[in-house]
Amino acid sequence: MKRWLFSFGLMPLLTSSLAAQATRLSVPITVDTLPNGLVLIVHEDHSIPNVTVDIWHLVGSGDEKPGHTGFAHLFEHLMFMGSQNAEYPAFDRLLEAAGADNNGSTTNDRTNYYEEGPANALPLMLWLEADRMGWFLPTMTTEKVDLQRDVVKNERRQSYENQPYGLAWENLARMLYPAGHPYSWAVIGSMDDLSAASLEDTKDFFRQYYSPNNSVLAVAGDVTASDVKALVQQYFGEIPRGPAVTRPVAPAFTLAKDTVATIEDRVQLPRVYNHWHTVKLYSADDAALDVLSYLLTGAKNSRLTQALVYNQQIATGVVSYNDGKRLDGDFTIFATAKPGHSLPELQRSIDAELHRLMTEGPTAREMEQAQNSIESDFLNGLEQISSKADRLDSYFYFTGTPNYFQQDLARYHAVTAQDIQRVARQYLGAHRVILSVVPQGKTEMAVTAAEATP
C-alpha cells in the first residue's frame, strides 16, 4: 500500500522479460543507538550526489485489532498531514522545492517513510521526519482523519474493488489464517472499519507505536556518517522515549482440511489460486521456499510456466510467491486459464507438476540457474541507494543484523535440491486454500472440492 501512486504509462505494452548474478556484496555501514532508543544506520555511497532517508516504524496491519483493520495504513496517510513546525502542506512542498521525492508504505509488519533527492537536502529530510515523530499530535484534527479516510477508501476502490481479481487477496488471507490471527485481514482493511476510525484512535496509535524506540532510521548516499549522526542527534535527540511496545503473537495453527471457495468478479478469464501456510521470513525454510517459487514460475523454463504456458498452452500465465512475514508465512500459486480451457484442467496440471517436483526433485542445472538468478537480483539492488537503505532497515528489523547482505545471499546458496524436495512435500503437500475467481454467473467454471483433492 503506497501513499500515492500515479503511473504514467499511457499504453499497455506487452513485453517479454526475464530475471537476473555476483559474489562479494560490500555495503559498509555504521550503526548507532540514540539514548531515546532510535537506531541509526548510515551507508556512504558517493556515486551520485543524492541521499535516501528511510525510516521504519515497527508497526503494521498485523498490530491492528479486529474492527480496526486498515488503521496502520490510514495512519500512514495521516503522517503527511502536517506537524507543529511543518504544518500541512509544508511536508511535500518543502521537499519538492529541494528536488526530493517522498512516499510511505505499509505492510503487515511495518510502516515506512522515505525521502530521496539531492544530498544537500538531508537536513530538511531529517527535520521533517523528526517533527512528525515528535510534534505530530498538536495539529491532528478530525477533519484530517476524515479527508484521508476518503482518500484511502478511494485507494481501496482503485487498487482492489475496481481491479480484476482485486478481491482475491483478502479472501485468501481470511480463509488461510484463523480468525483473529494478525495476518487474517488485508493491509488495506475493510470499508466499515475505515469508516469507524476516529481521532482518538489516531492519537492512541501514535503514542503507542511512533516512538524513537520503536523506529529504525537508515540514511544512504552522498553523505558522511559523522554529519548524519550530528544531524540526527540534533533533530531527534530530544524526542522522549515512548512506552515499551507489545507486539501481537501469532497462534500456531495447521490447516485441518482443504478450503475450496469461489468468488465471482468482472473478469473475462477465470483464475485459480492455491494458498498454503508456510514459515516466517528468515526462518530455516524461508530461503528454500523462495528458491522453490523461482523453480516453479521464476523463468520461462520454470516448471509450471513451461508446463502450463509453453507446453500444454492452457494458461495465459502462472505466478507463485513465497511471502514470509515476521510472525508467519504463506505461499501462493495462481494461474489464469486461456480461452477454451478450464480451471480444473489447470489445477490438475499444477498438481501433476508439484507431484513430479516432490518425487523427483530439481536437477542440478535448475538449482544452479536459480542461484545465479537470485545472486544477480542482489547485485542489481546494490546499484540504488534507496534499495540499499530499505534492505538495511529490513535486515535490522527482521534479523537484528543490518549488514546481512552477504549472509542473506549465503542462505540461498546453501539451499540444496534435497531441501527443495523436502519443503515442497512439507508445505505444498499440506492442506491448502483453493480459490477460484470466475466471471459473474459462471460458478460452474470453478474448481470443486471433489477436484481439489488429487
Next chain:
Amino acid sequence: MNRLSLGLLTGLTALSASTAFAQGSAFDRTKPPALRPPSRLKIPPVRSEQLPNGMKLYVIEMHEVPLVQFSLAFTGGGRLDQASPGMTSFTADMLDEGAGTRDAIGIASQAEFLGASLSTSSDWDASYVNLKTPRRTMGEALDLMADVVLRPTFKSAEVNRQRDLRLASILQQRDQPNTMAALAFNSLVFPAGHPYHQPIGGDSITTSGLDSAKVRAFYNMHYSPGNAVLVIAGDITLAEARAAVAQRFGSWRAPASGAAPSTTVAPVDRPTTVYLVDKPGAAQSVIFIGRPGVERSNPDYAAIEVMNNLLGGSFSSRLNQNLRETRGYTYGAGSGFAYRPLPGPFTARSAVRTNVTDSSLIEFFKEFRRIRDTAVDAVELERAKSYLALGLAADFETTSQMAGQVVGLLRFGLPMTYYDDYVTRVMAVTTQDVQRVARQYLQPDRFTIVVVGDLATIRPGIEALNLGPISVRDLNGNEIK
C-alpha cells in the same frame, strides 16, 4: 514482546549526546533548516563509435557494481505498424521466443543461468533489445543477445503460441478500466490513418492473422545495422565494448531499413466532446481529458514541463491537491505530455469515486482555466522548477537508467551535451512562459474527454454539465448506438 529488547541491539553501541552527537549551537526547530547549495551531477562522458556496417555504439563507463547494461534500439516503433496494428510490438516480442539453435525455453534458461536479464520490447518510437549482465558472464550473455537480434527463428509453433497469448491479453483489456480509457482516448484523439490511432499492442483481428511469414517479412524490412544504436553502460571500457560488439555484430549485413512514415493526417482538434465507455457496476470512474500535445523537439519543452509540473506533475500539483487532498475524490490525479517524434497526447487523468464523477470533471476544468487565466505565484513556480532541475540526478543512478537516458537523447535527436545546460533551461522559465504555454497547449474548449464507469449512475450528472456533445463508445472508440 518488546522488539528492541531481544538481543537485536547486541553489538550496537548506544552513544550519549555529549560524545558522538554534538548538539547544534544555533538551532531553531520552528524553521526549516537552511540548505547548502546542491552538488552538481557529473554525468560520465559518453563516447561513441560506428562499426563499418553502420551500427552506432555509445559507451558510458560506470564501475561501481560489476554489471553491464546493453541497450539496443531500432528506430521506428509502433509507427511502422500501418495496416497491421501490433506488428512492431509482436515482432519485438518474438525475438527471444526462439533464436540461433535455441527455442524460447532454451533462451530463457541460458540467460537466467548466466545471471543475465534479457528482454525485448517496443514503444511508439523504437524497438528494443535490452541485456543486463554480470561482467563475469558478459561474453556468453552477449552471444545470446546476438542470436536474438541477428538469428531469430520465428518458428510457427512459437509464433502461434505467442499470438494466442496476445489474443487473450487483448480480451483481458476490457477488465481494466484504465486500459479501456487509454485505448478509447488514443483512438479518438488520433484519427484513422494517423500512426498513433491504432493500439500499439494490436487488435484481435490483425493479431488473429499473424503468422511466421508475416513476422519474418517485417523483421527483414526493419531490423538492420544502419537502423540500430547500441548504448552500453557499466563495468566495461570503450576498448572492451568495441571488441565485444564488433566480434558479434561487425559482420551483420542487411538492406537499409525504410524510414518510419511521417503522417499527413492531422490529429483530431475538435470542440470539447465527451465519450462515455460503460463499465457496469464500476466502483470508480476513470477520467482521461486531453488533446494532441507536442513533439519532443518543441522549443517550449522546458516551459511545458514546468507548467505541467504545476498542473499535475507532482504530489503538490494543483490537480492532486484539489481532487485528492482537498476534496477526497480520488487516490491520485495528475497530468502529462507524452513526448514522441510526432506530437503525442496531453492527458489529465484520475480514477474517482463513482458518485463524484461530474464534480471531478468540474474541478479538472477549473484547474485548466486557472493555470491559463491567472499568473502563477513566484513561490509555486520556483518549487516546480527546482523539483524538475534538482531531481535530475536520480535519473542517472543505475547502469540501466544511464543507458536509458542516452537512448532517449538519440531517439529524439538531442545532443549528448543536452543535460549540461538542462538545469539552466528549466530555471530560466518565467511566470509569463508558464501562462503562455498553458494558453497555447491546454485548450479547455477543445478537449477530448473519455470517462469509463457505470453509465447508469454517472451519465445524468455529466449531461448536466454541458461540456459538449456526448456519445457512448466501446473501448476501441467505436460508437455504440
